[in-house]
Amino acid sequence: MLYLQTVHVRIPARVLAAVVTALIAVLAACALAAPVARANAQQASIMMDDQLLVFDGDQARALALERMKALGVRIVRASVIWANVAQGAQSTPARRRKFNASNPRSYPAANWEPFDNLVRAAEIRGITPYLDLTGPAPAWGHATPPHGAKVNPATWKPDPRAFAQFVLAVGKRYSGGYRDAQGVLPRVGFWSLWNEPGQVGWLSPQWQFNPAAGTGIPESPILYRALYLFGRKALGDSGHDNDKVLIGETSPLGSSARSATSPMLPRTFIDDLLCANNSGRPYRGVQAIARGCAIFNRFPGGFRATGWAHHPYTRTASPLIRPAQRGAITIANISNLGALLDGLAASTHHIASGLPLFLTEFSYETNPPDPLHGVSLSRQAEWMNLGDFLAWRDPRVYAQTQFQLRDAALVHRYGRSDPRRYFTYQSGLYFHNDKPKPSLSAYAMPIVVAANGTGATGHPDVSIWGQARFLAPSATDQLIYVQYRAPGAPNWINEGTLRIQNADGFFTTTREASPPGSWRVAYVFDIANTRVPVYSRPARASF
Template sequence: MPSLRPVLLVCAALVAALLGLAAPAAHARPDQAMTFEAPRDLLDPERREAALAELDALGVTSLRVILRWRDVAPNGDSSTRPAFDATDPNAYGWGQYDALLAAAQARGWSVILTISSPVPKWATSAKRDSVTRPSPAEFRRFTTAVGRRYGDQISTWSMWNEPNLPQFLRPQISRGKPVGPTLYRELYLAGRAGLLDAGQTGDRILFGETAPKGSTNRLAPLDFIRRALCLDAKYRKRASCARLETEGVAHHAYTTRQGPSFVPANKDDVTIKVVSRLSSALDKAARAGAITPDLPLYLTEFGIQSVPDTLFGVSLLQQNEFRAISERIAADNPRVVAFSQYLLRDDDATGENSYGGFETGLRFANGKAKPALAGFRLPLAARKRTDGRVSLWGLVRPARGVTTVDLEVSTGDGFRLLRRLTTDQRGTFRLTSAGGGNRRWRLRWSAPDGTVYTSPAVRAYAG
């Protein structure tokens, strides 16, 4: 008897079309993680528990933490190296890192631990600052100590924060020639060796953590990565350079005030819209024998800056919309295994119109909630299609599995129920609906405890 499966599939597709439902993207990763980074709150013993409780309520189950070498090393501000066993974790002052990582472990959360500068002055070649030519040998000893300290709590590590920026690693360029990539490769290999010395043989150790754009004093991320992998501009590998072992590549796909649709003119820059540039570059690098094929991408730092920053910030409405659109882009990319949100609260301003930090928080610096806070719990993105309809993607982040959520629509005269939807196991849904006019959409979700949450309204964007 012929199988009924093809017939049933056709019928299911017809029903979905009649209902206006879009089939889940075949290429989307169902296991993509959302990592959250909030150092101002999580490394503050007075704020930590409240911040963890809020993140838990938002559906967060993974953190990214930057471990700053100088902050825990003995005599970190001195140019004289103290006499100590640098591989011994008991020789360091781990401070609030111990408490934070223990709290994450107690909640069953995963952590990506980025081991980075600033470094002790005594661990640099000239011993004048905390970022110029760090010693790979000293870094290996330090990562051995880190692995021995936190190896039972961490299974994903990353080597260096934004090594293509001079504020984290110098020099980037010396006598007209790029040297930052070579310095970084040496540090990465030393750090990896240190973790293996500590027994972390089955862990994921990430390469990259690159910033999204180049400039006159720093290399664009793809240029930096090519050089660190001993590749020329045409992805030809230097014969004397061995294949680099890594379990993934980390990148910070920030965009500009133009939002997630921004496409940088420099083909070696990688913002959220063009993350495919990075995966394509990695494919070429793998074919050249520089890395293993099909490495996953970790977008380990991301956020949308908002007002009150008048130079780089967008409106509060745009912050919420741009963040959700960016998350949808990441969710649709099969290589991306982790996306991120940088900051729960904005950095503090140092004066009028002086915002030298980041205003990517879901709350203002004073703790007041932005619309993006509610939007983070219930992200929703509406993309215009060429046929005049709208493709909607949404996520009920706190739902730990299948749930129902109400999608509401407004044409300017108040919101009404458009459809009650059932999500997948990850809490996501997709829907194709009518577009045009002044339509806006929002989500309403009832939590298991009966609390009803409503997302900010979003408009359709050109995709």
């Protein structure tokens, strides 16, 4: 989608034909309907793709960032995995003697290189880097799991003080004053601490018998509480006290089981993280002691978070279907998260009331290529649009994230009927072979149409919501065309225009719909005096 960027500048004649052809061919959006309500008009678009942004090298990173910028992405999230940065840091006796975990130079320069190059490349393109500092931990940074525990040992009871030393090193490196061989590194001002702490793949154990409580209790919230508090202080100590720092990175679903490996429901995790029971009342006495709640005495002000990060996946369910599990929080019931946090803020005072919500992973895997976990290509595009709409509709949501620009490679050593073949994620806007999916254009220009009932003229009305994301952050006052096609009709007719009233490209409008038909919106680029229309894919009001 490089053409979306190049249309804002003067294009040489020799490439104009290719740009126009690509623009017309790719930009077509899908939609699904939903009712329009009060919303957050300013909402940042985030994208995450560690494979492209971190692991695949400078050329892949540059192309990914160009595509993301062209699509209207304002922020990129990247995982800074503690064990990866620390790999080889104590590989020899000399290194072990000199090792200082809070000094960036104690870690191999090559381990920093992907992140150094990412923050530099993002800065050049006006994209904000958002670094998630997370485990798994290096060998010296975690406890040893009991024999027979079916967990990744590097996730077992990470040492919060050792993690804080790592955070301090990262904070120093990206303070805006640190110099490497290429010069002064840019400052990073957007962070989160750990990833999906309610999932055993990132933190373990999830549940554990506690002698003081006399029963099994949630252990991962205790571990994460210490990791976050010590890590948050380390960010402050390295000059980042006033930066954006997110807490949570919580997953949407979980299990009612209570074992070391059972994924924890977000409601259970959040309650215990804030030292409250399932009624929202603070733990007292032995229950507070068992959960280590006295740690807050060491950290005045509690978590001091800018916002709560959450991953509101629905897996293969529609974004409209609320989860059956009590305590699960997906995009379909995202308002429950704000209500839960506000109740706990009032009862525990460990977080601020009205804490903004950042939806920092969201997507749908597709079939093809994944027949086990994927939805159809058209459904991915539609449900992505609807997920974006539901995020926009909630005034607490400050950002929405697309997880993956491009599909990861399948694990080809396993056969097509083997689930292990599909272990990687296939939720990109491009297939792994770089062929675009319908969701690419759906992401660039989402649209949702909802039936409004009968209007003043006695005919049915529809509400149309959309976003010219690819124009962000310069979308204000841009002109959008609204078009309608009656059932069975071959041609589209113009139904007026509207002006975008915000920088992020969101718009809403109401139109008469008789008889019920299809709707689309269009934006027209003026490229070297040639008008190039960009259309959304037809959308019908579904309810």
